[in-house]
Amino acid sequence: MEIGIAGVGRIGKIHLENILQRFPDIDVTLVADPSEEAAAYVHEKNLNFSYNYEDIVGNKEVDAVIVCSPTNTHADFVIDAAKAGKHIFCEKPLDLSLGRVKEVLDMVHHSGVKLMLGFNRRFDPNFLKIKSMVSSGKIGDPQILKITSRDPGPPPISYVKVSGGLFMDMAIHDFDMARYIMNKEVAEVYAKGAVLVDKAIGDAGDIDSALTTLVFEDGTMANIDNSRKAVYGYDQRLEVFGAEGMLKADNNFPDNHQYYGTEGIHGSLPLNFFLERYTTSYLNEMDAFFKAIKNNAEMPVSGDDGLEAMKIALAAKISIRENRPVSLNEI
Ligand SMILES: NC(=O)c1ccc[n+]([C@@H]2O[C@H](COP(=O)([O-])OP(=O)(O)OC[C@H]3O[C@@H](n4cnc5c(N)ncnc54)[C@H](O)[C@@H]3O)[C@@H](O)[C@H]2O)c1
Numbered sequence: 001m002e003i004g005i006a007g008v009g010r011i012g013k014i015h016l017e018n019i020l021q022r023f024p025d026i027d028v029t030l031v032a033d034p035s036e037e038a039a040a041y042v043h044e045k046n047l048n049f050s051y052n053y054e055d056i057v058g059n060k061e062v063d064a065v066i067v068c069s070p071t072n073t074h075a076d077f078v079i080d081a082a083k084a085g086k087h088i089f090c091e092k093p094l095d096l097s098l099g100r101v102k103e104v105l106d107m108v109h110h111s112g113v114k115l116m117l118g119f120n121r122r123f124d125p126n127f128l129k130i131k132s133m134v135s136s137g138k139i140g141d142p143q144i145l146k147i148t149s150r151d152p153g154p155p156p157i158s159y160v161k162v163s164g165g166l167f168m169d170m171a172i173h174d175f176d177m178a179r180y181i182m183n184k185e186v187a188e189v190y191a192k193g194a195v196l197v198d199k200a201i202g203d204a205g206d207i208d209s210a211l212t213t214l215v216f217e218d219g220t221m222a223n224i225d226n227s228r229k230a231v232y233g234y235d236q237r238l239e240v241f242g243a244e245g246m247l248k249a250d251n252n253f254p255d256n257h258q259y260y261g262t263e264g265i266h267g268s269l270p271l272n273f274f275l276e277r278y279t280t281s282y283l284n285e286m287d288a289f290f291k292a293i294k295n296n297a298e299m300p301v302s303g304d305d306g307l308e309a310m311k312i313a314l315a316a317k318i319s320i321r322e323n324r325p326v327s328l329n330e331i
Pocket residue numbers: 006007008009010011012032033034035038053068069070071073091092093118119120274
């Protein structure tokens with residue numbers, strides 16, 4: 001299979017390195033990125049490079065594209081790739097406008113190409129295990145899900161301004177995780193948000209802390225706790241409580257040593273951020289993408305999954321603005 005990659009910033013580099021090292025039967029035909037830094041990086045790897053994404057789309061050899069460029073390019077890039085008959089892996093989110101996402105999904109659907117969205121956490125070994133145990137009925141009917149998702153530090157204000165906000169940029173992973181673990185749709189969203197970390201985030205029109213309650217169609221619930229700054233590192237935990245028991249996934253640590261001293265017992269801080277914490281998930285999601293193409297199977301994360309998570313994010317925004325629970329039917 002021949003692929004093209006658009007954008008080799010933080011996440012694009014992860015996917016490119018994974019493909020080069022772990023997928024010998026995948027050829028990286030072309031990498032496109034307008035930046036000089038990217039050009040130097042790609043040339044160092046002896047790969048073909050272009051400053052223009054159109055060169056990937058126009059390349060007849062390319063079977064699939066991996067879109068890792070900034071969010072505001074995703075919708076156009078996905079449409080162009082679909083028109084050219086190329087399968088697509090696109091980083092989240094597809095776009096910040098619901099109307100535009102629906103337009104893109106319609107277009108992709110009619111083109112017949114496969115589209116996978118980059119909700120990588122579904123492929124994390126901790127959460128995969130919990131998902132499979134919930135699905136096999138180990139804890140009976142799941143009733144309450146709790147997700148803790150806190151970053152080690154906020155992104156630059158320039159990023160905050162174009163990110164779509166905490167719900168669309170950060171919590172969207174947690175909204176997808178909630179749907180994935182509970183395996184049902186969200187009916188209602190009630191969110192509270194605040195600026196507790198950095199006033200500049202508030203000045204930029206966003207929040208940096210949030211508590212969101214999701215009520216699923218059958219009355220079961222999830223609670224999601226987000227912060228842009230946890231001083232002890234990347235805090236990614238999950239707990240599902242069911243009629244027959246409870247399942248939980250703790251943080252991952254670089255090692256499991258413990259130091260016993262006069263002031264207590266101490267260990268390492270959690271792995272610092274997504275690039276370290278979710279290494280395996282990025283590898284697994286690429287594997288799933290390539291396998292779905294080779295086996296002509298359904299993509300494990302669809303464009304519709306992206307749409308549903310986005311609707312929850314939009315409902316959470318409205319909930320804060322209007323200080324009320326918001327039904328997903330309103331979105
Ligand atoms: N799934 C995840 O865990 C995860 C993590 C980080 C980012 N993301 C998503 O990935 C996307 C990229 O984020 P990032 O943090 O890697 O950003 P980044 O700024 O580090 O990298 C973006 C890259 O895209 C390049 N680029 C800009 N315009 C382009 C164009 N027209 N064509 C091709 N390349 C272009 C930039 O030069 C840069 O190299 C965002 O949509 C973000 O939401 C997902």
